[in-house]
Amino acid sequence: MPCTQKVTDDIVWVGGSDRRLALFENVFPLPDGISYNAYVILDEKTALMDTADAAIAERFLTNVEGALAGRKLDYLVVNHMEPDHCAMIGEIVRRYPEIKLVGNTKTFRFMEQFFDFPLQDRCITVKEGDTLTLGRHLLHFVMAPMVHWPEVMMSYDSTDKILFSADAFGTFGAFHGPIFADQINFQVRYVDEARRYYTNIVGKYGPQVQAVLKKATGLDIAILCPLHGPIWRKDLGWILDKYDKWSRYEPEEKGVVIAYGSMYGNTEAAAEELANLLAQKGVTALRLYDVSKTDSSYLISDLFRFSNFVLAAPTYNNGVYLPMNALLHDIAALNLQNRQYSLISNGSWAPISGKKMDEALNKLKGMQQVGETVQFRSSLKAEQLPQLKALAQAICDSLK
Structure with missing residues (x-):
């Protein structure tokens, strides 16, 4: 019928x-x-x-x-x-x-x-x-x-x-x-x-x-x-x-996507803390994603939607944690541009993921880094919290 x-x-x-x-x-x-x-x-x-x-x-x-x-x-x-x-x-x-x-x-x-x-x-x-x-x-x-x-x-x-x-x-x-x-x-x-x-x-x-x-x-x-x-x-x-x-690669709205990769929870904890700081400053358009569990297509969609994003990843085999590296590949392949980005870098003995992520994003059109890269070894310590707070403030300022 x-x-x-x-x-x-x-x-x-x-x-x-x-x-x-x-x-x-x-x-x-x-x-x-x-x-x-x-x-x-x-x-x-x-x-x-x-x-x-x-x-x-x-x-x-x-x-x-x-x-x-x-x-x-x-x-x-x-x-x-x-x-x-x-x-x-x-x-x-x-x-x-x-x-x-x-x-x-x-x-x-x-x-x-x-x-x-x-x-x-x-x-x-x-x-x-x-x-x-x-x-x-x-x-x-x-x-x-x-x-x-x-x-x-x-x-x-x-x-x-x-x-x-x-x-x-x-x-x-x-x-x-x-x-x-x-x-x-x-x-x-x-x-x-x-x-x-x-x-x-x-x-x-x-x-x-x-x-x-x-x-x-x-x-x-x-x-x-x-x-x-x-x-x-x-x-x-x-x-x-x-x-x-x-x-035109123009954001639909002001907001922040935080995408993190974490092997044992330490990079995740830093990403969660940043989201908490942003929320306390009144940022409500927030999305927090684990790149190892969330399909890249959902991340790409929100990266097109919002004005800002944060990538947080550990160093892996002298490069970027593999699921985050895959996301960076998709970001470049799909021609994302005209966004403000921030970085969190982790590594127990050679923390270079921040540098590698920055190099990848700098090749794209209209990308602007907000705040200094927050870099730590193994886990974020109390004495490094001011750096994360400074990053949260810089992101809030950029949204204005």
């Missing part, structure tokens, strides 16, 4: 949710699963906007068949060739052999890499500004390279002012019935997962996102239809503002 919902009178959501998947891209935890969105446009000609992951194959194919209600499928528009959205292309072609595939040059290059079916006479290659008429609906194609794959494009329906936005404006998290952002209090229920999705999947490509946002300002958009997560038909300015901030 089909499980579909109407986006408009003649556009049908035919996606589904996967609550069994533990890791997105086999990397990022999914405590609440993930949704895969696809859409059927019913006009003089019919069009399927992307497909879905193989995990929901039966549900997706049943939904497409139900939405078509006996009609043939004329077009498949492929906005993104990542397998969580393109896995069912081969089966769609098998079921609807007369279908035309719509994509750009890079789309079809990737399609040949993923699939073995012949592309001859099936493909309609489009570029920036090209259009496709379905009848009442007119689709305009907007190239969005590296948001976050090189072939990505978006499709704008100028008739109903809908932007099919590929992976942009998506979020982690399965649906619980409603599929529209205005039905589920998105700003409370989904915002953290939307940020974690953006920062870890797209975060590296801020300049490319900025380029697409500039294109979007020239479009009259009433509805945003992403490939993951809720559909936006109200308060579009809110999610667009978030993407603008994230892609």
Whole structure:
């Protein structure tokens, strides 16, 4: 039985949710699963906007068949060739052999890499500004390279002012019935997962996102239809503002993330004491994380959210404690910038983790150290508490 919902009178959501998947891209935890969105446009000609992951194959194919209600499928528009959205292309072609595939040059290059079916006479290659008429609906194609794959494009329906936005404006998290952002209090229920999705999947490509946002300002958009997560038909300015901030690497708010690595609890104790000092000074926007227990994707999300962060780590094999070193790698790989950072360094005989962390962060754009690095051997002593208090004061001053 089909499980579909109407986006408009003649556009049908035919996606589904996967609550069994533990890791997105086999990397990022999914405590609440993930949704895969696809859409059927019913006009003089019919069009399927992307497909879905193989995990929901039966549900997706049943939904497409139900939405078509006996009609043939004329077009498949492929906005993104990542397998969580393109896995069912081969089966769609098998079921609807007369279908035309719509994509750009890079789309079809990737399609040949993923699939073995012949592309001859099936493909309609489009570029920036090209259009496709379905009848009442007119689709305009907007190239969005590296948001976050090189072939990505978006499709704008100028008739109903809908932007099919590929992976942009998506979020982690399965649906619980409603599929529209205005039905589920998105700003409370989904915002953290939307940020974690953006920062870890797209975060590296801020300049490319900025380029697409500039294109979007020239479009009259009433509805945003992403490939993951809720559909936006109200308060579009809110999610667009978030993407603008994230892609400019601008903090959403003043606050402090303290991320520590600790083998036996001594570095943890210093981090806890710093959090206590900051709280006593009135800092309430605080997050304290153990890098050995918290998945990096959550840390990255909050590092994008807040203005300040503190890294506290012991020295390990003449370098930085391994889980902290992994976080530093992700910070650099995802292009975090324009933040204020502070450091706590520990080491029983050669405490150089602070120096190594500073060297890594200094390579990034717009990073500014706040306060002196607090360095101790093995455990923080009472006589070193003034240094930690001075660091807390410097952080508080920077927040002002």
